[in-house]
Amino acid sequence: MESFELLLTGLGNALSLYNFGVLVIGMMVGTVAGALPGISFVNAMAMALPFTYMMQPTMAMTFLGGIYVGGVFGGSISSILINIPGTPASLPACWDGYPMTKKGLSKRALRIALTSSAIGGFASALLLTFGSPPFARFALTFDQPEFFAATVLGLVSVIAIAKDAPVITMVSLFLGMLVATVGVDPMYGMARFTFGIADAQSGINFTVVMIGLFAIGEVVDLMCSKMNLNPKADSEAGQGFKLSEFPMIQWAVARATALGCVIGTIPGAGATVAAVIAYGIEKQASKRGKQFGTGVEEGLAAPEAAKNATTGAAMIPLLTLGIPGSAATAIMLAALMLHGIAPGPLLFTSDTTMVYTIFASMLLANLLMVAAALMVARGFSTLMKTPTAVLGAFIIVLSILGAYSVRNNFFDVWVCLGCGVAGYIMKRTGFPSAPLVLGVILGPLAERYFLTSLANYDNNVFIFVERPISGTILFLATIFCLWALWPMLRGAWPAKASGLADPDSAAPHKPGSARG
Amino acid sequence: MVDMRVFARIATPLAMIVCIFLLSGRIFDNPRAAQMIPDSFGPAFWPTWLLWGVGICCALWALHEFWMLRKAPAAAAPAEEPKDEEEYDTKLAWIGMAVVFVYAYLIQQIGFPIATFLFLITWCLLGGYRRPVKVLLVGLLGTMAFLYMFVMIALMPLDRGHGVFDDITVATYRLLGIY
Numbered sequence: 001m002e003s004f005e006l007l008l009t010g011l012g013n014a015l016s017l018y019n020f021g022v023l024v025i026g027m028m029v030g031t032v033a034g035a036l037p038g039i040s041f042v043n044a045m046a047m048a049l050p051f052t053y054m055m056q057p058t059m060a061m062t063f064l065g066g067i068y069v070g071g072v073f074g075g076s077i078s079s080i081l082i083n084i085p086g087t088p089a090s091l092p093a094c095w096d097g098y099p100m101t102k103k104g105l106s107k108r109a110l111r112i113a114l115t116s117s118a119i120g121g122f123a124s125a126l127l128l129t130f131g132s133p134p135f136a137r138f139a140l141t142f143d144q145p146e147f148f149a150a151t152v153l154g155l156v157s158v159i160a161i162a163k164d165a166p167v168i169t170m171v172s173l174f175l176g177m178l179v180a181t182v183g184v185d186p187m188y189g190m191a192r193f194t195f196g197i198a199d200a201q202s203g204i205n206f207t208v209v210m211i212g213l214f215a216i217g218e219v220v221d222l223m224c225s226k227m228n229l230n231p232k233a234d235s236e237a238g239q240g241f242k243l244s245e246f247p248m249i250q251w252a253v254a255r256a257t258a259l260g261c262v263i264g265t266i267p268g269a270g271a272t273v274a275a276v277i278a279y280g281i282e283k284q285a286s287k288r289g290k291q292f293g294t295g296v297e298e299g300l301a302a303p304e305a306a307k308n309a310t311t312g313a314a315m316i317p318l319l320t321l322g323i324p325g326s327a328a329t330a331i332m333l334a335a336l337m338l339h340g341i342a343p344g345p346l347l348f349t350s351d352t353t354m355v356y357t358i359f360a361s362m363l364l365a366n367l368l369m370v371a372a373a374l375m376v377a378r379g380f381s382t383l384m385k386t387p388t389a390v391l392g393a394f395i396i397v398l399s400i401l402g403a404y405s406v407r408n409n410f411f412d413v414w415v416c417l418g419c420g421v422a423g424y425i426m427k428r429t430g431f432p433s434a435p436l437v438l439g440v441i442l443g444p445l446a447e448r449y450f451l452t453s454l455a456n457y458d459n460n461v462f463i464f465v466e467r468p469i470s471g472t473i474l475f476l477a478t479i480f481c482l483w484a485l486w487p488m489l490r491g492a493w494p495a496k497a498s499g500l501a502d503p504d505s506a507a508p509h510k511p512g513s514a515r516g
Numbered sequence: 517m518v519d520m521r522v523f524a525r526i527a528t529p530l531a532m533i534v535c536i537f538l539l540s541g542r543i544f545d546n547p548r549a550a551q552m553i554p555d556s557f558g559p560a561f562w563p564t565w566l567l568w569g570v571g572i573c574c575a576l577w578a579l580h581e582f583w584m585l586r587k588a589p590a591a592a593a594p595a596e597e598p599k600d601e602e603e604y605d606t607k608l609a610w611i612g613m614a615v616v617f618v619y620a621y622l623i624q625q626i627g628f629p630i631a632t633f634l635f636l637i638t639w640c641l642l643g644g645y646r647r648p649v650k651v652l653l654v655g656l657l658g659t660m661a662f663l664y665m666f667v668m669i670a671l672m673p674l675d676r677g678h679g680v681f682d683d684i685t686v687a688t689y690r691l692l693g694i695y
Contacts, residue, residue, distance in 0.1 A: 054670050167576045174569040185559035192543050223643045224609040389643020393636045413620050447562045
């Protein structure tokens, strides 16, 4: 009962004029950014970060949550209407959504995608609301070794998700962790890898790295790919999708939602992995599996439900353990930390109102998504006429301002631009950038938890396996690692990466944007 | 003749190993101070462990590339450029990157408003958007929007430039009612 009362209080806060206003603005920004090919919701969140400085922490999280939820769906609008996925997670929407548009059923396809996404997202937000508090209570029993083990699990699962190219993913992850060691060390206060640069002593902020990798590199790539965003009028809008027809897709949505919720909680997985797996499972489960790819309703509903079902679930490890599992949740972590709030189990007792306002905002965001997406879909052709050069120019200025505003220090801008160059090269060569970002975020946490564990337990390195919870988590991490490396150990190491280009996931990707 | 891309695929991990080797000796600006710490888990422990991690993974990566080359040379060397690569302007990308670096440098020298106005126009022209009136409007209105949002509302201490540019920036702020 207490949870319901707290949720009602949170709902009251979320419905206050300012919070509701920023949620709606966030939804619109996210949906528009998601719908524009080449600009992902992660880019939008990174660019929105400087705006959150002038907001209260709850409002900042509401704003970013709105962008996240809206952006994850937004990509499907362009997938369905013009066969160009706005975000990599929307790629499966091209496979059955666009054929429906070609048949003159674009309105129906959009409504199926929207209904499925809203249901998946709402279920995930419910899981976040009612699953997080018990998990946070359990996490209160954690000491430093358990937090270290959980961080290691997060790092290892990034490798496990990128099963096709584990070694390159590990290189990227280790490089990210190495970048994070720049600056003064947490125990002895000695400067590392500073090369005599005074500004480097304060370290490299992960927000700056993220903005550089995901915004600057992407914008330059977008300009050079000469992508024409103007839509072709393929067909009429056609008939819609009635509520009475929902039973046709109900099991597809249910299966995909459950899958998305599970995948969302795994650090490093993200929406793309969930959408692609959901499509594959539905193809096997559906009676019309052989017709998939020709405009089958279940083939569109399943990946849509799965990708939005990752949104709330991905926030569980962030809020309960302070461990972000994706680039989007890492930006949320940055927003919290900029306001002096450290997420973790204690947050659930020290700032319950804020936590439940975030939950309520996520629930509301998934309901509001329907209205926001319909509005964006209607204005889509006008939106797509915005020249990419103009969009790119604004994104770069926002990125530079975003990097500068982290510490009001121009050193961060240069680091951001350096990361922009690195991000561009990584994108063109197919070197995965998401593990690097997660390495920059999780690396310092792992080091701090490792060293404080040793300091607290007389430098006993076996403490991590002697304690039951940390031992179990590390055992799971070992299994994950072996599972990822098994093909290589068997000598059947595949030559190429999987090609899942998700800025929000750890999976490696091919150069260029995914196009249907 | 060795395909450049095949060469790059093998050279990249090897070059990274060399960098890792060089970095291992440059963890601290003052290595003597670090040696005075008796703790085996001192400040060098974590970065050293990570350097080993990157080095071993790069060695495995290089071995894998060699193995792939020996196993299937044709697969390792793509015969032709992918179609989308033909439409891709790599030179423009590097020019774009250079423009962004120059913009960042100019912010400190001539101030945020003038640098941003010039950058918005330059980027639009570079991206192929060449309608003079619209480009000027994008530059002007865009700069004004950024100034109102970040200088007036967010109170961000953005660079005003040196000398005469500082005066111009202050005059611009006064004109817009920001200062």
